[in-house]
Amino acid sequence: METGRRITVALAGNANVGKSVIFNQLTGLDQVIGNWPGKTVERAEGTLHYHGYTVRILDLPGVYSLSTFSIEEVVARDYIAIERPDVIVNVVDASALERNLYFTIQLLELEAPIVMALNQVDFAAKKGIRVDSEELSKVLGIPVVPTVAITGTGINELLSTIVNVLEGKTKLTPLKISYGKEIEDRLEKLELTIREKLPNLSSKYPARWIALKLLEKDEDLIKKVEDHQQGPEVSAFANAVAEEIERIHGEPSPIVIASERYSLASKMAKDVAHVESPPRLHLEEKLDSITAHKVLGYPILALVMAAMFATIFITGDIMVRTLENLFENMLIPATLDLLSKALPPALVDLVSKGFLSGITAGVTIALPYIVPFYIILSILEDSGYLPRVAFLLDNPMHKIGLHGKASICLLLGYGCNVPACTGCRIMETQRERLLGGFVTVLIPCTARTVVILGLVGRYIGIPAALGLYAFDLFLVFTLGRIGFKTLPGEPVGLIMEMPPYKMPSMKTVARKTWARTRDFTYIAFPLIIAGSVVLEVLAVTGLIWSIAELMNPLIVGWLGLPSIAGIPIMFGILRKELTLVLLADLAGTLNFSQVLTPVQMVVFSLVTMIYVPCIATIAALVREFKWKKALAISIIDIVLALLVGGVAFRLLSRILG
Amino acid sequence: MSIDPRLLELLELIGSSEAQNKPVRSDELALELGCSLDDLGKLLENALKEGLIELIADTWRLTNRGRSEVQSHREHYIHEKYGHRPGFLGRAARFVEGSIHDWRGHWHHRHGLDENSLRGFYRNIQDLEGRVEETSSLVELHPGEKGIVAFALGGYGLVRRLADMGLTPGTEVAVVRNAPFRGPVEVAVRGVSLALGYGIASKVFVKRLKGAD
Numbered sequence: 001m002e003t004g005r006r007i008t009v010a011l012a013g014n015a016n017v018g019k020s021v022i023f024n025q026l027t028g029l030d031q032v033i034g035n036w037p038g039k040t041v042e043r044a045e046g047t048l049h050y051h052g053y054t055v056r057i058l059d060l061p062g063v064y065s066l067s068t069f070s071i072e073e074v075v076a077r078d079y080i081a082i083e084r085p086d087v088i089v090n091v092v093d094a095s096a097l098e099r100n101l102y103f104t105i106q107l108l109e110l111e112a113p114i115v116m117a118l119n120q121v122d123f124a125a126k127k128g129i130r131v132d133s134e135e136l137s138k139v140l141g142i143p144v145v146p147t148v149a150i151t152g153t154g155i156n157e158l159l160s161t162i163v164n165v166l167e168g169k170t171k172l173t174p175l176k177i178s179y180g181k182e183i184e185d186r187l188e189k190l191e192l193t194i195r196e197k198l199p200n201l202s203s204k205y206p207a208r209w210i211a212l213k214l215l216e217k218d219e220d221l222i223k224k225v226e227d228h229q230q231g232p233e234v235s236a237f238a239n240a241v242a243e244e245i246e247r248i249h250g251e252p253s254p255i256v257i258a259s260e261r262y263s264l265a266s267k268m269a270k271d272v273a274h275v276e277s278p279p280r281l282h283l284e285e286k287l288d289s290i291t292a293h294k295v296l297g298y299p300i301l302a303l304v305m306a307a308m309f310a311t312i313f314i315t316g317d318i319m320v321r322t323l324e325n326l327f328e329n330m331l332i333p334a335t336l337d338l339l340s341k342a343l344p345p346a347l348v349d350l351v352s353k354g355f356l357s358g359i360t361a362g363v364t365i366a367l368p369y370i371v372p373f374y375i376i377l378s379i380l381e382d383s384g385y386l387p388r389v390a391f392l393l394d395n396p397m398h399k400i401g402l403h404g405k406a407s408i409c410l411l412l413g414y415g416c417n418v419p420a421c422t423g424c425r426i427m428e429t430q431r432e433r434l435l436g437g438f439v440t441v442l443i444p445c446t447a448r449t450v451v452i453l454g455l456v457g458r459y460i461g462i463p464a465a466l467g468l469y470a471f472d473l474f475l476v477f478t479l480g481r482i483g484f485k486t487l488p489g490e491p492v493g494l495i496m497e498m499p500p501y502k503m504p505s506m507k508t509v510a511r512k513t514w515a516r517t518r519d520f521t522y523i524a525f526p527l528i529i530a531g532s533v534v535l536e537v538l539a540v541t542g543l544i545w546s547i548a549e550l551m552n553p554l555i556v557g558w559l560g561l562p563s564i565a566g567i568p569i570m571f572g573i574l575r576k577e578l579t580l581v582l583l584a585d586l587a588g589t590l591n592f593s594q595v596l597t598p599v600q601m602v603v604f605s606l607v608t609m610i611y612v613p614c615i616a617t618i619a620a621l622v623r624e625f626k627w628k629k630a631l632a633i634s635i636i637d638i639v640l641a642l643l644v645g646g647v648a649f650r651l652l653s654r655i656l657g
Numbered sequence: 658m659s660i661d662p663r664l665l666e667l668l669e670l671i672g673s674s675e676a677q678n679k680p681v682r683s684d685e686l687a688l689e690l691g692c693s694l695d696d697l698g699k700l701l702e703n704a705l706k707e708g709l710i711e712l713i714a715d716t717w718r719l720t721n722r723g724r725s726e727v728q729s730h731r732e733h734y735i736h737e738k739y740g741h742r743p744g745f746l747g748r749a750a751r752f753v754e755g756s757i758h759d760w761r762g763h764w765h766h767r768h769g770l771d772e773n774s775l776r777g778f779y780r781n782i783q784d785l786e787g788r789v790e791e792t793s794s795l796v797e798l799h800p801g802e803k804g805i806v807a808f809a810l811g812g813y814g815l816v817r818r819l820a821d822m823g824l825t826p827g828t829e830v831a832v833v834r835n836a837p838f839r840g841p842v843e844v845a846v847r848g849v850s851l852a853l854g855y856g857i858a859s860k861v862f863v864k865r866l867k868g869a870d
Contacts, residue, residue, distance in 0.1 A: 064821045064822055065821035067817065067821065069814060069817065069818055069821075095848075096847075096848050096849045097848070098823070098847045098848055099822075099823050099847050099848065099849050102821075102823065217773065217813075246776065246780065250780045250781075250783070251777060251780060251781070251826060252773060252774075252776060252777040252780070252813075252816075254817055254820070255777060255816065255817075255820050255825060255826065258817070258820035258821060258825050259820070259825040259826065259827065262820075262823060262825050262828070262847070266847070269848075289834070292834060292836075292843065293834075294834065294835060294836055294837040294840075295837070297836075387852070390852070391836055391840070391841055391843065391852045392836055392840070394836065394840050394841045394852070394854055394855075395836065395837075395838050395839055395840040395841075395855065398854070398855075398856075403854055404841060404852070404854070493815070493853070493854035493856045493857035494841055494852060494853065494854030494857065495818060495819070495822055495851065495852075495853055495854070495857060496851065496852045497822075497849060497850065497851055497852075498843055498849075498850035498851065498852050499850075500850075
């Protein structure tokens, strides 16, 4: 057998049909999956070895169509059309066949080699839908493999089918999609013209597909056609044909084509799917009607949020204590013992205070809150609750120029701003992503929550801490509104699929939590450790006090904080929870009420809460929006934090003093 | 410009039978209008005199004037009812606009319909089945009610996005639930649930199906 033959397989299909699950099953990687549409925006990649093949697998973003309205559609289409993978696995949700086949039809029109993974057949069966995969395979002329991705059922058959197609053992006789006679005649004429006048372009894309896209008035393709010498001529002819079609059907030609595709999909779905019992899922439907209820939905949302944070803080607190004990009483002394035998004392000090205390801070302060958050988030995601949140919160989100999906990002932001910024990709346009990123970084993440609760919550009281949260939401909405009014462009409305509720799979939850924690550790820990080391160097050399001196006008004069508070605030940019750790270090006590007055605690927490989240988030912002916008967001946040802090100091001193 | 509303109703009915290629029968017309055959006769006579309808091969047909009268009535109705947000601000905006002479330009400049979607919009209202008063936007439907998508009043991009999600003209949709305070509408279409923001849902027009559960 030939060894190491490299092949490329792309997974394509609607959003939320299980592409990422199949991807993970095939590659053993941990692409983040969840029961909400739009997690995979960039394509993910992995490799596997199978029967002597090196198979490169690509997980394309989920799209409903191969037009060019959203960034995802462009990514998916360009990849399939231009890079021509050896096989495309069209992942299809068996429980929503009609809508999924609409996409399959478009893949067939691209004349790509397709293998269909008929996924979620178990769920479809629960809904009383049984899809005859052999019949479907006959109708479409492509192999159809029934799968239940989450359990791995059918994955092996899928792989062997792919190989059979590649080796020519399974012949594809893809269905030729034909439209009504009036369209078909004109389409053929247009196709001939394209072949004749645009030989270059029609060697790249199928001529019939170009013809269809011209009739669909696809802007991207019209531009490509018109770039050719005889392009304008062809495009004028296409317009005339479209005009004729419009006159006959009384709809714009793109709508006529979409309707035709849908009626074909609908007919196929009816032919191959047998609805055996009335589709009633009592528990799921009840859950749906309660959690998305126009009145009850909101208290439930509040309750879910409250339960989530309560769980995070209770378990987090227990873990913090246990881990602190473990580190301080066992691990650190043991390590120091070892080190002092090998290194000179000055270095030992640096390592212990810088390196070790960095790791300790990371493990004992950050992880205990972040891991439970990720677990709960994964459960919420997997169950399908997040789209309900988006549904309920669509209206308030519109007030800041975003739609319901943005509320998912804000929610993610309460855990960690880094995935939340990346999550802003679920929005359709660049404008909305930017606006979403801008407000998301203002959401107090777990790290900032540690500061708020550890300082204000503990020494002043929980109501005051909640007040800070409320104030933060007020800020988010005010700034969001300003951003909305300043940024050019029109807001986009919400069109979102509402996936049915599902029982979260513990395996998925565990894998996802692990993947996210690992990513977080990779980003955060080097920064935390480097920061602690730098800080230790500054402390040893005494530079730290000169810096503090320099910052005094701002820290003492404007914000009314003690001089030592400047250093923690500055280094908080590495990790926000560091501010509290450093404050304790510098003050030489864990009892913050000895160093800060209540007003100072509030001001300290406010400033920490608002100014740029942390270096990892800035990195995420740069990745998403380029450095200029990231810098702008950071500067706005710093200025805002100082402004709010100073004003709060004056106001609160007057009221309380 | 102002003509008898009953006459308009008559024109609408004739127009929609025409679009469906159905012959127009007097008794059906009378039934739909809820008037006696005598009154209908008078109405028809009136319309004939005004040059709005003509009798071709034993069936009533709209003349070009009649057709444009129907068209203008339909767009006027849609504009009055859905062009502006309800409430004081919408009324104020409507007041500022004053009377409109150039509808095409108005839809384009004030309501952001581009050339492509305008063409679709006009075709759609021309082919509307039944009277325009029978269509309503998705946000007016109560949970459980069903309708057939007639047209979407929006930019080309939106109309295409909706079509890609399965909301093509002629598709049956059922409203599952609404969120409060002008929140989104959840609809079931082609076996899946979609959440449509209020702004979008209010631009999707359906013909209500009667007797839905």
